[in-house]
Amino acid sequence: MSMMHETFAWELEPGIMLRGDVRVYADGERKPVIVLIHGFKGFKDWGMFPYVAQRLAGQEYAVVTFNFSHNGVGAGGTEFDELDKFARNTHTLELRDLGVVIGAIQDGRMPLSQEMDADRVMLVGHSRGGGDCVLYAAEYPEDVKGIVSWNGIADCNLFSDEFREQVLEDGVGYVANARTKQQMPIAASFFEDLTLNQERYHIVKRAASLQMPALFVQGDADTPRLVEGYHRLQEEAPQHRYVLLLEVDHTFGTKHPWVGTTLALEKAIVLTRGFAAGLFERERIGLEMD
Template identity: 35%
Template sequence: MGQQTLAAESFRLPLENGLFIEGQVRVPPGVDPAPVVLLSHGFRGHKDWAFWPEVSGRLAESGFYTVSFNFSRIVAHSAAGIAEREAAEAATLSRELDDLQQVLRSLRGGRLPLAERADPVRLAILGHSRAGGGNIIFAAEHPEVQALVVWNGGSAPARTPGSGQALTFQERVLQLDQERNKGRFDLEHALSFLSAAALVIQGDQDRDSLLQQNARFREQAPQHRYYSVRGADHTFNTTDPYEGATPELNEALALTLEFLHEQLG
């Protein structure tokens, strides 16, 4: 990548209870404000996990004001002084949506780095894994989002109390969040009523639950675009530590770039 041509600056957004969101903005060369893409990592990932630095760099090189960030659960599970319940609640999907709202609010308020280079009216969000599902909800609730890209996204896997092993405290908190927000977290319903254009990319070697959910997406929201990447697993066959882009990742990224340029100009 030719990232020497990019401007990049880090940021930190303070939250309550000692939590914060940290991230980085990458901006293409030039003087015109660029369309914005917010990147949301998966439940077990972070902004620097595996393919994310390369993906964010290549999006910026292609002309987008690109924002990658860590959800607040990352600091909640690593910082000293965070109570167990606060750390558990930071990992819920509700909190993930709140964090994304904070990033969007900071973007629209001109409080992210290099804000003069961003055109927040031309806005897209891209999420992987659980964040792909969360981004469906977020886009449905935020009509200012013009384009949505979902990579291997959907509901997070969950154990049930009858699976032979007691749920951890974290799992109980996650389950309670799901139960309290059953209607809000209905991804098929949210996608079917989504006003933004959506591109849903799914590896055909991903776990069965996501393949089944992808089939329901196609059935209940046929107005959106769907693409199956042949031979791709949940991470498009990449690894962490990262060993470079795979053909499957390059395919997903090429489709994403084409879609975003078409939708945002």
């Protein structure tokens, strides 16, 4: 039995595309679904993500990956060639995109839907995608059974106050992409969106209110801001599970282009698969008792 891999591309509005992939071992049995979410300056085919999708799938799960419609990566899939869209990206747009993906799973419109159990969905997000997991699950708890955050943000505003003020005054600011050497634009709409949704996008408060199981995996060699956010989550939302990986950076030691896995990445995968197994076993037992 081999893994099946199908792609999808949906036009959400003129010129705005949502592209993704489904990976699953198709044996006619409906499997729980893991939705894998990239972060800021990330995309579904960055380095580790295709490998992670295959490893998370194993023979037990269907895994969906996708590019946010405004992540700046176009049809080619590996270059930031839509920087105008990247500039206008917001958490509101990302949560909308995630809702479209989950809606397609629920409605049977996703490729290989016949292999999916739409009632058992888990979110796994990296970096900003980890924050999106918390926000989506808090707002739509009926859609997902649990979440996992890998080196996830605890604050939607990743930037300094000085940068924010400059962007709001000038209409746009730029952040460097160390890998591509591009200057990535951030439009004022990003900060305006955060101002309009201060409580809705307060990740720590939303995590504290979250009743479903959640796992936060954090490398201690990540940026100080993310490590501090991890500890703040641990203090304010102690009902969840937390694992700190020692001497592990933001991408678990992996690079783009992909050159191979690392011990740190394998630890994150094993932790996530173990969490999924426990989560969906609890769900199965609950269904049987009902």
